Amino acid sequence: MSPLTILFFIYIFAGPGKIVFAIGGGLIAVIVGSCIVLETEAAFMRLVSKLQDMFVSSPISPATYVIGMSIGQLCNGLAGIVLFSVLLAVYVHLTILGSLAVASAAIITWASISALGFMISTFARDVRDLWVYSPLLNVVLAFLPPVFYPISYIPAAVRFVAYLAPTTYPAQIIQQVAGVGGSTQDMIPLDLGGGVLYALILIALAAKLARWRQS
Amino acid sequence: MSNEPQLERSSGLVNDAVVLKITNLQKTYGRSTRALNGVDLDVGRGTVFGLLGPNGAGKTTLVRIVSTQLLPSGGSATLAGYDVVREAKAVRQRIAIVPQEGRPLLLQTPYEHIVTYLVSRGLDYRDARVRAVKTLESLNLTAYRNVICGNLSGGLRQRVLIAMAMSSDAEVLVLDEPTIGLDPVARVEVWNLIRSYVAAGRTILLTTHYMDEAEELSDSLAIINKGRVIAKGSPGEIRKRLNATHTVIIKTSQSDISEFEPFGRTLRAGTGVRVLTSQEKATELASRCLGKNLEVSIRPSSLEDVFISEVGEWTETEPTATR
Numbered sequence: 450m451s452p453l454t455i456l457f458f459i460y461i462f463a464g465p466g467k468i469v470f471a472i473g474g475g476l477i478a479v480i481v482g483s484c485i486v487l488e489t490e491a492a493f494m495r496l497v498s499k500l501q502d503m504f505v506s507s508p509i510s511p512a513t514y515v516i517g518m519s520i521g522q523l524c525n526g527l528a529g530i531v532l533f534s535v536l537l538a539v540y541v542h543l544t545i546l547g548s549l550a551v552a553s554a555a556i557i558t559w560a561s562i563s564a565l566g567f568m569i570s571t572f573a574r575d576v577r578d579l580w581v582y583s584p585l586l587n588v589v590l591a592f593l594p595p596v597f598y599p600i601s602y603i604p605a606a607v608r609f610v611a612y613l614a615p616t617t618y619p620a621q622i623i624q625q626v627a628g629v630g631g632s633t634q635d636m637i638p639l640d641l642g643g644g645v646l647y648a649l650i651l652i653a654l655a656a657k658l659a660r661w662r663q664s
Numbered sequence: 665m666s667n668e669p670q671l672e673r674s675s676g677l678v679n680d681a682v683v684l685k686i687t688n689l690q691k692t693y694g695r696s697t698r699a700l701n702g703v704d705l706d707v708g709r710g711t712v713f714g715l716l717g718p719n720g721a722g723k724t725t726l727v728r729i730v731s732t733q734l735l736p737s738g739g740s741a742t743l744a745g746y747d748v749v750r751e752a753k754a755v756r757q758r759i760a761i762v763p764q765e766g767r768p769l770l771l772q773t774p775y776e777h778i779v780t781y782l783v784s785r786g787l788d789y790r791d792a793r794v795r796a797v798k799t800l801e802s803l804n805l806t807a808y809r810n811v812i813c814g815n816l817s818g819g820l821r822q823r824v825l826i827a828m829a830m831s832s833d834a835e836v837l838v839l840d841e842p843t844i845g846l847d848p849v850a851r852v853e854v855w856n857l858i859r860s861y862v863a864a865g866r867t868i869l870l871t872t873h874y875m876d877e878a879e880e881l882s883d884s885l886a887i888i889n890k891g892r893v894i895a896k897g898s899p900g901e902i903r904k905r906l907n908a909t910h911t912v913i914i915k916t917s918q919s920d921i922s923e924f925e926p927f928g929r930t931l932r933a934g935t936g937v938r939v940l941t942s943q944e945k946a947t948e949l950a951s952r953c954l955g956k957n958l959e960v961s962i963r964p965s966s967l968e969d970v971f972i973s974e975v976g977e978w979t980e981t982e983p984t985a986t987r
Contacts, residue, residue, distance in 0.1 A: 499766035503828065506731040506761040506838070508753070509784045517784075662752070663728075664735045 452478040452529060457596055465577040469540055470630070473623035474597035476533035476551075477616055479556045483526030485583055487519055487566035492573045494518075511661040519563035528597070530555070541627040547615075550626050550637055554619035561615040561648040562590065568655040589614070596620040599630035615651065618644030681709040683744055683836060683867050684730065685713065690738035691725050691891075699725040701891035702739065707836075707869060707884075712862050714882030715871040716967065722891040722925035723871040724764055726838055730869065731761045731838050744835060762825045764871075770814030772803050777813070781828040798829040803857060807972045814942045819850025826857055836867045843877060855881060875968040887967070888973045902970050908940035911969050914947050916957035924949065931972055940969055 452475035459471035495501040506512055524528075537551065539541070564587075573579050594614035595603060600621065603611055611617045619642040624630035684707035691700040699722045707713040710724050715723045728734040730741050732752040740747060746754040768777050775796055782792035800806045805820070805827055813821055822842065829837055839858070843851040858881055862868055872878050878885050886896035897904050908928055915936040924930045927949045928941025941947060946962045953960040 497767065498768070498769060499763040502728075502731075502733055502763040502766070503761055503781065503825075504784060505733050506756060506759050507781075507785050507832070508757050509786075513784070662733055662735060 451482070452533070452591075455592075459597065469537075469627045470597055470599065470624065472533055472536045472540060473620060473627060474591075476537060476555065476623065477558055477596050477620050478528065478530035478587075478591040479526045479533060480523070480555060481562050481616060482587055483522050483529075484519060484559055484562035485523050485566050485586050485590070486525070487563055488570040488573075489576060489579045489583055490522060491518060491567050491570035492576050492579055493516075495570070496573065496576055505661060511656070511659065515563065515567050515602075515655075519559065519567070522563070523559060526634075537623070537627075543626065547626040549550040550622050550641070553641055557618060557622075557641075557644040558619045561644075561651045563652070564648070564651040564655040566661055567617070568651070571659045571661075590616050594620065597631075601626065601630065612643070615647045618647060634662050682706045684713075684741070684869065686726075686730070686739070686953040688739035689726065689729065689736055689741055689914055691722070691729065691734070692737045696704055698891050700729075700736070700739075701803045702889070703891070703893055705893065705896065706885055707867060709948035710862065710865050711883035712858060712868045712881050714878040714885030715869065715888060716875070716878040716885055716971070717871075718873060719836040720890075723873075723888060725891075726760070726888070727838050727840050727869060730758055731759055733761075742859045746973055752775055758835040759838060760829040760832040760836075762829045762840065763840040765844065766815040766825050768821050768824045768828075770790055771812055773808075773810050773812055774800060774816075774827060775809045777824055778828050778831045782831055785832055799827050802860070803827045803830070804853075808942065817850075819846050819853065822846060822850070823857070826854065830857070830861055834866070836869060837861060838869045840871050841873070842870070843872070843874065846922065851877070875966060875971065879967050885967075887971060887974065894974045895970060899967060902967060903965055905941050906965050906970055906973060908942065908965050908969075910941060910943050910946040910962055911965045912941065912946045912953075913937075913961045913963070914939070914949075914953050929973065933972060938969065938972065940965060940973065 455478070456468070456471040456475050460468050491501070541547070543551065569582065570579065594611050594617045596616050600608060600611055600617070619641045621630070622637055622644065625634050625637050625640065628634070670699060675701065686703055686705040689700050689703040690698070692698050703722070703726060715726065717723050725734065729736045730743065730748055732748050732755050735749060740749075742748065743755045744758050746758075748755050768774070772780075778796035778799055779789075779792045779933065782795055783789055787795065800809050803823060803826070808816060808820060813824060815822070815940070826839070826842065842858075843854050855877070858868055860871065870881060882899060884896070884898050885902070886893045888894065895905060906929075912927070913933075913936060914924070917935065919931055921932060921937050924937055924939050927945045928939045931938045931940070939946075941949065950960050950962050
């Protein structure tokens with residue numbers, strides 16, 4: 450509901466001209482909100498139901514397990530993803546390349562946030578430890594970075610800080626496809642590369658630090 | 665009850681094949697918490713091997729290492745010839761585990777649990793559905809096939825987890841305290857499931873702190889305490905360590921129990937005393953206790969007595985006369 454709320458407020462207070470930021474941001478935020486819950490779900494499977502133990506002691510690989518769980522979580526946000534995708538298609542005249550770029554942005558968001566969520570879950574000793582983190586991370590990843598607003602709002606001297614958030618790259622891609630925010634479509638490959646690299650780093654970190662087999 | 669004589673089970677090496685070999689297994693948590701302190705075990709193929717011990721003895725640590733969830737600090741373990749550390753993938757093809765205090769997902773049905781588990785183990789979806797139906801039939805869960813687990817009793821939920829593991833037809837099934845928290849009827853149902861699985865030629869490694877369960881199910885077992893194996897063999901072989909056939913349980917609050925020592929090994933146990941002795945002396949001791957109006961009972965010595973004599977926290981005194 451939060452992304453829709455943001456969409457509403459941006460439309461009312463910033464005007465129709467800024468609605469594309471709300472829609473693009475909403476798409477990212479819905480994916481973040483769906484995938485970051487993986488930290489709690491994975492911790493629940495490990496600590497409460499103990500079903501992760503059954504899967505560890507089976508032929509399934511940790512990658513398959515995590516991908517399966519994260520796709521499951523993504524399904525929770527399917528309605529929002531479809532809604533914001535439709536709105537994006539309505540308000541932005543997407544070309545085939547543009548659609549591919551938006552889809553890539555969505556996939557980058559899904560992969561990086563799922564990896565982050567799973568990595569965090571493996572350090573929890575109690576599911577209650579994580580109840581605080583999901584909403585906090587949701588704000589830190591979806592609302593603080595330039596996901597709902599152009600990056601040009603951030604002073605140039607500290608703009609690099611925005612790129613510490615994995616959601617900045619896919620948000621920039623969507624804004625560039627829509628032709629808003631100041632940067633041009635020439636920047637899309639750069640942000641795509643940055644987003645993919647960031648996602649790969651998070652996946653590698655998750656694979657290394659995640660405690661599939663504990664020591 | 666069957667009239668057939670109770671056959672003494674052997675040490676469990678059926679067909680002289682060891683499917684799980686544990687050598688000097690060690691595990692230290694942090695800097696100083698030694699959960700396993702050099703454990704050596706051999707588990708025979710086609711048997712139920714029981715691991716009996718109190719809470720904190722190291723049972724779960726051991727099964728987690730064997731089932732490739734945890735790395736050991738030292739020693740080795742091989743399952744079907746594959747090292748659990750270096751060849752974990754091969755080991756995982758051959759095992760299935762039911763973890764301690766595991767719970768199925770409350771909004772999924774038993775059928776869905778089994779299908780999901782089998783597909784995750786690499787089975788084709790169609791085959792998984794067929795096998796799930798067969799497993800539910802064999803475990804008497806067909807009536808609950810489409811009932812969400814949230815509406816099942818604790819015993820049935822545990823059977824769902826066991827059904828998941830058994831549906832895999834894994835060579836070795838690891839059951840970590842499978843009957844904890846279950847009522848007596850549910851426990852017996854789980855015991856029957858375990859017997860049926862082994863009857864099909866599979867091997868089960870079972871951890872429990874229930875003496876009767878260990879005695880009832882195990883072809884061979886090991887008693888473990890503070891990370892060490894203190895006794896191993898068949899239940900009969902372990903009972904022989906007592907050098908006693910019967911246990912006299914006396915309810916008494918008297919502090920001086922030396923009067924019982926001439927009859928056998930005397931252990932203080934809670935509000936009373938246990939004396940491990942022969943049948944003849946047990947009868948004599950019981951008569952004497954009855955003469956003093958003490959509450960007394962006699963029963964054949966069991967694993968519980970071995971456990972208490974080796975592990976118990978109760979005050980222990982040695983007999984002053986030879987038996």
